[in-house]
Amino acid sequence: MTESRFIYVTYIKTTPERLWSALTDKEFSRQYWLGAHCESDWKPGSPWKLVFDDGRVADSGEIVEADPPRRLAIKWRNQWSPELNAEGYSLCTFEIEAVPGDGGDAVKLSVVHSIDRPESGLIKAVSGGWPRILSNLKSLLETGSVVLPKKA
Amino acid sequence: MNIDHFKPLTVYTIYIASTPEKVWEALTSAEFSRKYFFGNSVEVELKVGGAYVVRTPDGSLHISGEVTECVPHRKLSFTFNVNWPELIEKLGPTLVTYDIEPAGDAVRLTMTEAHDRPLDDDILSGGRQGWPAILSSLKSLLETGEPLVVKMTPPERMLAALKKLGINTP
Numbered sequence: 001m002t003e004s005r006f007i008y009v010t011y012i013k014t015t016p017e018r019l020w021s022a023l024t025d026k027e028f029s030r031q032y033w034l035g036a037h038c039e040s041d042w043k044p045g046s047p048w049k050l051v052f053d054d055g056r057v058a059d060s061g062e063i064v065e066a067d068p069p070r071r072l073a074i075k076w077r078n079q080w081s082p083e084l085n086a087e088g089y090s091l092c093t094f095e096i097e098a099v100p101g102d103g104g105d106a107v108k109l110s111v112v113h114s115i116d117r118p119e120s121g122l123i124k125a126v127s128g129g130w131p132r133i134l135s136n137l138k139s140l141l142e143t144g145s146v147v148l149p150k151k152a
Numbered sequence: 153m154n155i156d157h158f159k160p161l162t163v164y165t166i167y168i169a170s171t172p173e174k175v176w177e178a179l180t181s182a183e184f185s186r187k188y189f190f191g192n193s194v195e196v197e198l199k200v201g202g203a204y205v206v207r208t209p210d211g212s213l214h215i216s217g218e219v220t221e222c223v224p225h226r227k228l229s230f231t232f233n234v235n236w237p238e239l240i241e242k243l244g245p246t247l248v249t250y251d252i253e254p255a256g257d258a259v260r261l262t263m264t265e266a267h268d269r270p271l272d273d274d275i276l277s278g279g280r281q282g283w284p285a286i287l288s289s290l291k292s293l294l295e296t297g298e299p300l301v302v303k304m305t306p307p308e309r310m311l312a313a314l315k316k317l318g319i320n321t322p
Contacts, residue, residue: 007280008284009280009284010166010284010288011284011285011288011289011300011302012288012300013292013296013298013300099302099303100302100303101300101301101302101303102301102302102303106300106301106302108302131164131165131166131167132167135166135167135168135291136167138288138291138292139167139169139291139295142292142295142296143169143295143296145169147167147168147169147258147295148167148255148256148258149256150256
């Protein structure tokens with residue numbers, strides 16, 4: 001296996017449009033990204049970055065694909081750790097699918113984060129982060145509050 | 153069955169705004185499980201060696217196994233074998249562990265599905281399709297009072313792989 005990959009699937013009571021907005025709105029992202037927020041205009045080819053609340057750049061890259069509200073793909077490189085930065089660019093994709101439910105909105109969100117190297121430190125790091133961030137996003141959309149208010 | 157031979161092949165972590173006691177109750181109660189586990193009910197005798205059983209809505213036995221570790225509100229391990237002929241003979245037992253840990257005021261729930269031999273991704277795809285739906289629904293139930301019921305298609309890739317091995321699924 002020459003690739004490292006982390007996959008996380010969650011189901012959220014929301015609509016694809018609201019979920020796309022939650023993923024791409026800078027101010028909304030501050031609420032669930034655990035001390036950071038996303039910045040981009042979300043057009044293919046445009047720069048993308050994840051910025052800590054103190055202004056330092058956590059990760060940066062470029063929008064590879066943007067097909068609202070279905071699919072988003074980001075080239076993603078870590079900026080705060082020299083070791084993780086040296087691994088280069090990973091690819092993070094978000095797939096949003098409306099799913100049939102019990103008479104209500106439900107969306108399946110699949111996040112696939114991968115890099116072309118085995119035993120990647122970056123993928124190991126994001127494997128811990130994604131369940132936190134996505135659990136926060138689900139709680140925020142369903143209840144109005146995050147489950148983890150700060151890095152826990 | 154030697155627990156040491158089991159390796160985690162699927163792991164799913166989710167953070168829930170609830171208490172360890174409530175999460176434990178939701179995972180081990182028939183009434184709760186019917187709401188988030190596709191209508192199936194979990195019946196478990198909470199002691200090492202106790203029976204772990206899942207029944208379909210009509211009462212039929214779907215999954216059966218035995219508790220191997222039980223620390224109330226903290227950890228539950230059990231075998232989790234679907235009731236299909238020759239499944240265990242051909243693929244070995246499935247060992248599921250729930251780890252419940254505090255995370256600030258919330259709970260981190262980690263589900264680990266372990267096996268005693270390497271298994272194809274196709275075989276594992278059924279569990280990988282099911283667990284996120286079950287645990288997302290459990291989270292919604294505990295946080296909002298309502299489960300998030302989604303209609304799932306049968307795990308075709310897994311069913312095809314089992315058929316190739318001569319395991320007849322209904």
